[in-house]
Amino acid sequence: MTREQRRLVETMRSTTFDYSALARSRDGFGGGMQWLKVKKFEYLTRYRRDPITGEQKATSIGRRSPETEAIYDRFITGRADLDRQMGALRPELAEQARMAKALRLSRAPSEIGDVARAIGLSEMIDHITIIGEAAVYTYECEMAALFPREILPDDGMDLLVAGVHPTDVIDELIAVLRRARIEVQRARLSRDKAAVELKTDEGLSIRLYTISTLENLVDQYAEVTSYGAEAVRWALDQPVMRSILIDRNGRAALAAVLEPRAYCMLRFMALDVEEMSLIRREASSELTAAVVKLVHERWTEPFAEDHVQTIGPLQDALGEDGIPSAPRM
Structure with missing residues (x-):
């Protein structure tokens, strides 16, 4: 910036x-x-x-x-x-x-901004954390850097909510969104059956996770890499932070997000355990690698060496010497 x-x-x-x-x-x-x-x-x-x-x-x-x-x-x-x-x-x-x-800081899709704003203006901000790729819009503001627009996400929001099962807070979340004049409908379980999905009238997909449903995904990840699963468990123990995102109308919204290193760990796990198309996987991998580079260059805390050694894609994104490789684009 x-x-x-x-x-x-x-x-x-x-x-x-x-x-x-x-x-x-x-x-x-x-x-x-x-x-x-x-x-x-x-x-x-x-x-x-x-x-x-x-x-x-x-x-x-x-x-x-x-x-x-x-x-x-x-x-x-x-x-x-x-x-x-x-x-x-x-x-x-x-x-x-x-x-x-005017300064070209209007970045997040307006649908994402509206949902984040409705949550940030209510007490639900204490119980809902953005854990999916929509969080990158807050990391831009937090670390004063802008990703290339062509790699920015716009296809949904993944939220970590309080409760044992995602359905525990559906009524409260729907009420908060309806007060902000955002109409949502309950959709099916996601393909990975770990999340409950809501759909707004504008077509935005909102997937709801709880700690318990994420832990089930971590158990699946442990079958791929036990040490990587321990890194994800570390990530889920990190304090949530609050920042802002700015939507395409230029309006800011308060949002609770993961600490950026924790976000990277969770995204690397998602790439291994979630079902997604090849195109979607490549786009998500590229975005995660870009966040890794941003964290390495601008975040106050470096990636822990044992995390780098146990998560292969993180090591690849940083390079052999712990320095981010040149972006593909």
Whole structure:
């Protein structure tokens, strides 16, 4: 990235983190409160619309009293304060989006950006991590470098979600997406039967994994290379990091992603255990090798020597001397 691009990305990062935090706090004020008169008494009622069924549900908090009046005042004041702060940031976000397009930082497909943004503006950001190739858009922003556009992915999102089975969070995720006006349908199990798949109306495929389903894939990988499987287990133990991606409309989205070295380990495993066409495998291999080179040149921590020695494709991507080979393109 140029100095101007780097400066804008850092500004967008700060604004997006701030706005996303406000939006998550604003979720707690969803729906509203009102006083309802029943016979001769007034009762404070909290109402919300169920994001899945669309039905409005109301709960009585209690008869009018100094305590319920204080609850009502805190609710109205807190919601108004958050709305004011978010409103103040929206012009900045719009201006930054315009500048991002002008500086050619608009990279991720808009469908991916919309899904990532919906998750990043909700509490689901604490429970969902992008683990597939869509994560490369965040690594561009995190390491201030741009991949060649022709190798960038655009065919789906792989998400690591909380729960024992991917179906555990489907309803919550669908609700978050529908609030952002993204309609999704449940699709079939993926071919590898490790993930549950959702499809948006725009045709974006979203595959959901959990730690337990990934561990099943690691067990399959261990049959190919036991030491490589240990490297993947190391990868899954690494802390999740948060960064931003910028979509083709220039809009930033907060996203939780794997540490980039961990991402590379997971992608090398996927190349060995997932079913994919030859064309898809070549494209994925090339993209993973490009991320390896970027990590080697710009990430704060180097690849561990034992990981390099135990994962053949990682060693190939780095070369015999631990230096990335020249890109094929």
